[in-house]
Amino acid sequence: MHILNKTLVILIIHLFIVFSCRNSQKDTTNNSEKLPNILLLMGDDHGWNEVGYYGHPFVKTPVLDDMAANGLRFDRFYSGHPTCSPTRGSFLTGRHPNRYGTFTPGWSLRPEEVTIAHILKNAGYTTAHFGKWHVGPIKRESPTSPGAMGFDEWLSHDNFFEMDPMLSRNGGTPEKYEGEGSEVIIDETIKFIQKSLKGDKPFMAVVWFGSPHEPYSGLPEDMALYENLPDSLANRKVRLTSNETGEQVSRQLREVLQERYAEITAMDRAIGKLRTFLKDNNIKDNTLVFYCGDNGTCKTAGHTGSTLREEKASMYEGGVRVPGIIEWPAVIQKPASTSTISVTSDLMPTLAKITGQSLPDRPIDGVSLLPLFSDPERQRPEPACFWQFMPAKVFGDDAIPYIDPTLQEGTTPLAKKMDGKFTRDFKNYKYDTISGSHFSGERSIMQGQYKLVLEGRSPNDQGFELYDIQNDPAETKNLADDYPQQAKEMSDKLRRWQESVLTSLTGADYIGPLIRPQRR
Numbered sequence: 001m002h003i004l005n006k007t008l009v010i011l012i013i014h015l016f017i018v019f020s021c022r023n024s025q026k027d028t029t030n031n032s033e034k035l036p037n038i039l040l041l042m043g044d045d046h047g048w049n050e051v052g053y054y055g056h057p058f059v060k061t062p063v064l065d066d067m068a069a070n071g072l073r074f075d076r077f078y079s080g081h082p083t084c085s086p087t088r089g090s091f092l093t094g095r096h097p098n099r100y101g102t103f104t105p106g107w108s109l110r111p112e113e114v115t116i117a118h119i120l121k122n123a124g125y126t127t128a129h130f131g132k133w134h135v136g137p138i139k140r141e142s143p144t145s146p147g148a149m150g151f152d153e154w155l156s157h158d159n160f161f162e163m164d165p166m167l168s169r170n171g172g173t174p175e176k177y178e179g180e181g182s183e184v185i186i187d188e189t190i191k192f193i194q195k196s197l198k199g200d201k202p203f204m205a206v207v208w209f210g211s212p213h214e215p216y217s218g219l220p221e222d223m224a225l226y227e228n229l230p231d232s233l234a235n236r237k238v239r240l241t242s243n244e245t246g247e248q249v250s251r252q253l254r255e256v257l258q259e260r261y262a263e264i265t266a267m268d269r270a271i272g273k274l275r276t277f278l279k280d281n282n283i284k285d286n287t288l289v290f291y292c293g294d295n296g297t298c299k300t301a302g303h304t305g306s307t308l309r310e311e312k313a314s315m316y317e318g319g320v321r322v323p324g325i326i327e328w329p330a331v332i333q334k335p336a337s338t339s340t341i342s343v344t345s346d347l348m349p350t351l352a353k354i355t356g357q358s359l360p361d362r363p364i365d366g367v368s369l370l371p372l373f374s375d376p377e378r379q380r381p382e383p384a385c386f387w388q389f390m391p392a393k394v395f396g397d398d399a400i401p402y403i404d405p406t407l408q409e410g411t412t413p414l415a416k417k418m419d420g421k422f423t424r425d426f427k428n429y430k431y432d433t434i435s436g437s438h439f440s441g442e443r444s445i446m447q448g449q450y451k452l453v454l455e456g457r458s459p460n461d462q463g464f465e466l467y468d469i470q471n472d473p474a475e476t477k478n479l480a481d482d483y484p485q486q487a488k489e490m491s492d493k494l495r496r497w498q499e500s501v502l503t504s505l506t507g508a509d510y511i512g513p514l515i516r517p518q519r520r
Contacts, residue, residue, distance in 0.1 A: 047297025077324025117150030140171025218262025
């Protein structure tokens, strides 16, 4: 009996230790202090080549160069669309923007979309947005404001901004913030981080710069860096917005580039200020910092220094390939680069994987980039698809607004005048019936080393353009005639993907109760 009692005691102690260990492991896994802080940065119209680390002949970006030298550099990183608002939608949702009607700049998200802010709030993060929004109005009553899309706080602009920006805090009346635009929003980001550090939650901030979108305005010290641009640039003219009138004017390319490059350098310096803050406060190691552009280089850059074909608004490489870098010293301990296809829609799956969260129960176009952190040579498991939908051919005067138009009116003034005013309104329309004619528009699919372009800008009897992007990044040699089966297989995959996208556009993804991660 004594031996039995002794055995029972030992068994109870053993079970106590086992359950204690399990509970300890569970607590460690869910401890928010172990989750990384997350900072997601994006430039506005900042093309792939406009960085020092890719050998641009003029642009100075020492901070981004240092990030590229010490983190994970994506040499084939793509914006989800060759223009602004759609790419931002893909950044937030992990889905192609055509799924929810964000077709071109000035088209909003739909309120039912689930964003990275919703996902990370469910993981216990405090969330904020700073800078350009441009996927709906940022006013408080907007159903697609940063607050409605899951952010705890925001200091934002409906569109782009310059020096002394007019910004709205948490959807209130816009106010002027004195200073260089990039530094203004980084200073606000730092204040948010300081406040977050006083609590027990990790933080996530989406920081979308207004630079280097035109019209340009640089600080004197930054302008001085580009005083000696080549005389040959003085012989070319470009059209852009006047800071004085908001109307289009024609100006000498050399003086325009001096201002543009000054904006890029100022943005780069602001990012450096943020990184220094992280280091000084001993939180750099476990903070994931990401940077990319929202589309290819714009026309006002004059294609200077670019080896890629075309520019913003094109499906060719110059329109969709952008800089992409991730720093996370605690995990990415050795500098690396990858030529694997990566897209802005990959951010949500990546962050969900890192934080142990489930993705929304709907089609997700992005894939997790986490495997590349340890194996940069690993290939993308699924093709990446891109599509410039043609809303003018689909929606007529009788189109039914998806959101009350009064809720789609913007409030934050900007330098560029359009439709007779200095603010921006948004739109989104209901879509009920899929038609065969709706599949048109410039589109592409990338898989491995190949890229297929349909309805592009190169004459071709078959209508296919097939490029070996790995060996021909300038897209000079169409291989469609040499590899017809490859072109056909990729075209079929693209068509099936389009069918899925148009099904989403009908609202099929929202049938039933809205499945959106809830705060714990």
